[in-house]
Amino acid sequence: xxxxxxxxxxxxxxxxxxxxxxxVLGIDVVMCHEITTPIAIVDLMDKGMDRVxxxxxxxxVIDHVTPPKDSKTATQAKIMRDWARRHGIKDFFDIGxxxxxxxxxxxxxxxxxxxxxxxxxxxxxxxxAFGAFAAGIGTTDLEVGILKGVCAFRKPRSMKIEVxxxxxxxxxxxDIILHIIKQLTVNGATDLIMEFTGPVIASxxxxxxxxxxxxxxxAGATSGICMPDRVTAQYLWPFIQQEYASIxxxxxxxxxxxxxxxxxxxxxxxxxxxTLSPQVTYDYKPDQVKDITEMAGTPVDQVYIGSxxxxxxxDIRAAAAILKGRTIADSVRGILTPATPAIYSQALxxxxxxxxxxxxxxxxxxxxxxxxxxxxxxxxxGEVCASTTNRNFxxxxxxxxxxxxxxPVSAAAAAVTGEITDPRSFLDK
Amino acid sequence: MKKxxxxxxxxxxxxxxxxxxxxxxxxxxxxxxxxxxxxxxxLRLEDGSFDPRSEEIKKASVLVTRSxxxxxxxxxxxxWALEVNNIxxxxxxxxxxxxxxxxxxxxxxxxxxxxxxxDRLFGLAPEVQINVDLEREELIATxxxxxxxxxxxxxxxxxxxxVAAGGWLAYADQKY
Ligand code: SF4
Numbered sequence: 001x002x003x004x005x006x007x008x009x010x011x012x013x014x015x016x017x018x019x020x021x022x023x024v025l026g027i028d029v030v031m032c033h034e035i036t037t038p039i040a041i042v043d044l045m046d047k048g049m050d051r052v053x054x055x056x057x058x059x060x061v062i063d064h065v066t067p068p069k070d071s072k073t074a075t076q077a078k079i080m081r082d083w084a085r086r087h088g089i090k091d092f093f094d095i096g097x098x099x100x101x102x103x104x105x106x107x108x109x110x111x112x113x114x115x116x117x118x119x120x121x122x123x124x125x126x127x128x129a130f131g132a133f134a135a136g137i138g139t140t141d142l143e144v145g146i147l148k149g150v151c152a153f154r155k156p157r158s159m160k161i162e163v164x165x166x167x168x169x170x171x172x173x174x175d176i177i178l179h180i181i182k183q184l185t186v187n188g189a190t191d192l193i194m195e196f197t198g199p200v201i202a203s204x205x206x207x208x209x210x211x212x213x214x215x216x217x218x219a220g221a222t223s224g225i226c227m228p229d230r231v232t233a234q235y236l237w238p239f240i241q242q243e244y245a246s247i248x249x250x251x252x253x254x255x256x257x258x259x260x261x262x263x264x265x266x267x268x269x270x271x272x273x274x275t276l277s278p279q280v281t282y283d284y285k286p287d288q289v290k291d292i293t294e295m296a297g298t299p300v301d302q303v304y305i306g307s308x309x310x311x312x313x314x315d316i317r318a319a320a321a322i323l324k325g326r327t328i329a330d331s332v333r334g335i336l337t338p339a340t341p342a343i344y345s346q347a348l349x350x351x352x353x354x355x356x357x358x359x360x361x362x363x364x365x366x367x368x369x370x371x372x373x374x375x376x377x378x379x380x381x382g383e384v385c386a387s388t389t390n391r392n393f394x395x396x397x398x399x400x401x402x403x404x405x406x407x408p409v410s411a412a413a414a415a416v417t418g419e420i421t422d423p424r425s426f427l428d429k
Numbered sequence: 430m431k432k433x434x435x436x437x438x439x440x441x442x443x444x445x446x447x448x449x450x451x452x453x454x455x456x457x458x459x460x461x462x463x464x465x466x467x468x469x470x471x472l473r474l475e476d477g478s479f480d481p482r483s484e485e486i487k488k489a490s491v492l493v494t495r496s497x498x499x500x501x502x503x504x505x506x507x508x509w510a511l512e513v514n515n516i517x518x519x520x521x522x523x524x525x526x527x528x529x530x531x532x533x534x535x536x537x538x539x540x541x542x543x544x545x546x547x548d549r550l551f552g553l554a555p556e557v558q559i560n561v562d563l564e565r566e567e568l569i570a571t572x573x574x575x576x577x578x579x580x581x582x583x584x585x586x587x588x589x590x591x592v593a594a595g596g597w598l599a600y601a602d603q604k605y
């Protein structure tokens with residue numbers, strides 16, 4: 001019987017199987033940020049267990065509230081910083097070098113096909129874009145990960161999502177994943193790994209694959225995953241060229257992880273994107289999704305472009321194409337947060353930052369910032385935000401605020417008009 | 430072994446997320462106790478049937494709710510907010526994966542019942558006492574007029590071991 005990519009990765013990392021349904025895996029990369037890690041560090045210290053299993057396999061960043069907004073967030077950062085120094089964690093990213101974890105770590109080449117990756121962050125599923133098994137965990141799992149380099153999961157069960165068709169102009173990976181979550185609902189993929197396949201995925205760049213996998217947890221999934229292929233190898237080439245004679249050789253090697261044709265799936269879902277319109281959420285759950293045309297005209301107070309979902313250079317380029325030569329509506333506050341320093345720098349080189357600034361956007365340093373309503377663009381009661389982030393829960397970006405999730409082009413269009421707008425009306429001209 | 434059960438509180442809604450259980454603004458706390466006053470602070474039900482500051486929730490050790498409890502972020506703070514408020518059992522028709530794992534990792538019970546059985550439990554509310562027998566995987570709910578409902582549930586054997594061991598850190602530290 002054939003195996004799925006997740007089954008292959010689990011088999012290759014199996015350390016223990018306490019019951020037939022529970023598997024303890026060896027972990028290749030344990031990633032840490034300053035919201036969920038300091039409390040783990042403090043707890044380990046209290047228990048006399050302040051150790052790390054392998055400093056080279058731990059990657060740490062301060063990204064959620066940076067620079068710190070108050071004494072408490074400064075303390076969280078300090079606990080992380082001191083801990084990283086104490087244990088010789090070389091891959092620690094502080095102010096000036098820090099960016100949103102799920103954008104920064106892939107950019108550094110830390111994630112490879114076949115890897116197991118954990119982090120105390122639900123959007124760790126993003127890294128499945130590289131053909132890795134990457135899952136969000138809580139603090140206790142993180143403590144064990146830091147201490148022992150292992151994590152327990154249930155036996156992997158997968159769902160195959162085959163994406164076919166021809167995407168229309170103005171439609172992107174964000175619209176596809178919102179559409180999928182609408183089909184599945186917020187718990188339709190609970191305890192499942194969402195495997196994205198088909199010609200649309202094969203022709204997607206890594207940024208789009210990361211956007212897709214990023215939101216798999218919004219359907220309840222343990223993770224999202226894509227088959228590692230030539231696109232993956234090309235992205236990783238600067239980091240793997242010592243290991244492989246050619247990109248060809250890397251692609252061939254990566255193929256060993258790909259799901260077999262006769263692999264067994266719990267569920268399958270076929271998506272044809274040919275008639276898909278830009279999508280937008282309308283209430284407080286990420287499965288409450290409509291075609292943007294149905295929501296057009298809804299006024300917005302703030303537009304937020306950034307986050308681990310859509311703060312990459314590709315997203316900034318797409319939004320800039322709409323903002324170029326235009327100014328945003330007087331009634332709107334526009335905020336751009338490039339996800340990493342490299343993305344920021346690239347956007348500067350390409351003149352994109354100037355386009356945003358000329359249009360009236362405020363450009364912030366790389367941080368999670370407003371995405372989780374902790375700093376840098378928190379909403380007031382009753383305010384509405386068009387956002388490229390991944391979560392529209394009540395209170396997510398500020399108590400009493402409403403978040404409409406959408407793609408970068410849709411968010412840029414909303415900034416120009418001051419209301420939810422079909423971005424295709426700009427692209428056709 | 431720790432006792433599981435006590436006075437129950439009922440929240441009749443699906444998809445209660447971690448932002449509702451503990452808002453992000455409290456994630457800067459680095460002690461569990463600091464979370465205590467903020468459990469479910471931002472949760473509002475459409476029919477107004479839930480008040481996070483009520484005496485009922487303060488007395489409760491069991492929370493009974495509907496499907497997909499704990500969806501959203503991985504913050505274990507959400508489980509700790511329950512823990513420091515002496516909630517030892519959550520009963521729902523389903524849980525979000527990370528949240529469920531965090532519960533067992535902290536030695537708190539996540540009990541899954543069918544929708545029909547949950548309906549019966551909700552039928553007893555308010556003033557219900559729910560006691561859990563972990564060994565037999567059974568729970569007994571008793572209301573103010575002494576009517577009783579018995580339900581059996583099943584736990585993943587590994588999750589049971591974690592609860593018995595006092596959580597995953599203690600278990601893993603010994604074994605790996
Ligand atoms: S950008 Fe938002 S969703 Fe992504 S890691 Fe940061 S807070 Fe979480």
